[in-house]
Amino acid sequence: MNDALKKFEVVDGELVEVDDEDHLLIRDNSELQRVAPEIHERNILYLRYVIIPIVFLTVAMLGGLRISGLDGAFVFVRPALICLIFAAILLILFARSKVLETNGWFSESFPMLKNVANGFVIAALFAAATQVFNSLIPEQGLMFWIVAFCFFWTLWNNLFADFDAQKLFRSLGALFGLAFVAKYLILANLTAPAGRTWLEALMENPGQEAVTRLLDLPRFSGATGYIQFFAVGLFLLGLYLLPSRTSD
């Protein structure tokens, strides 16, 4: 009984009548405090079902977008099959590390609409994860296989490691950061600019041209790196906003 009583929080104050029925005002030490649990709950719902899916789908839209180095045209790169596999492994890792509690998102006790709405959020997360891998893994050639293998190795090891949400985020941060630097700083600087003839390229910068041809690097504009930085940042923001469970 005493334990049960301790769990209640006692608010010592005078109740004040107001016209606005949504709010309860409490006079505590001559200061008015506004308490609006409904608004707080509503904001959480907006965040969960509107903002988070929009963030993830924006990542899904931008993750495969490249800007051509030749004429600045949009190039939409569809994700390779391996990106879908990595995204699936990532979702399993989220479930294992309790970043996403499966029974907190889907349950027989939830109304069907809630399960469906939660399913859409998770589908948006899967699409975003797929496109983040699409963004970070080189598009073709030898580098695609090297980076894809590194991703696979890390994710596969994580799958069997004993870790929590913090460790997972640290691991993912390191993985994504390294891949971003490798692709959009190192490889991008090794790539020869587009729009030059074979002879011009050999005369002006033979080293870059040789590496570009040897590693089969695509010639994208520098703007691609900025877009992908934004996309990866948005993905991490989405993960930060994502609740581990939707049930109370």
Added chain:
Amino acid sequence: MKEKYIQIVGIALTAVYGVFVVFLYAAEPRSLEELTAKAVETVQNAATKGQVITGTYEIDKAKFSEGIAAFRQENYPLARDAFAKSDPERRDANAQFYIAYSFYRQGWGRVTNDDVMFRQALEALERVNFIDKDFRSGDADLKLRTPAELKNELEEGLRVTADDFNPLKVLRERK
């Protein structure tokens, strides 16, 4: 707003945005201007497919009339283009028959025929047979009014026989 309304709004928004993302990767527009053009094209295609599904599909009669006019003036490439645009789903036997006939007339030669044109005519005729096996053209200007007659003429034209070397052959007429 109640929880379920927010969930419905969320589902609708996610679905619409998701379809837009899929459209982007399917259409692959190269610029923002091209994005609008591709969106219009996709909507038109979807509308035509919807008409086919609901059984309300009809050819564009104005384009078809343009095709007929060009066909009468013996401008066969223009006629085919108009017929193809009038029947984008290739579901109208009459339009497909005119396409086949235009290939035949363009490919016909007094001395030799254009085999490529004749083969394309046969392909178009296959579509006519697929759409309507009992098709018969109502155009009095055409001497070959059924797919079977036109097919026979085309196959005769493609076949190399001793008759092809008959000098009197130059006197024959295009049908």
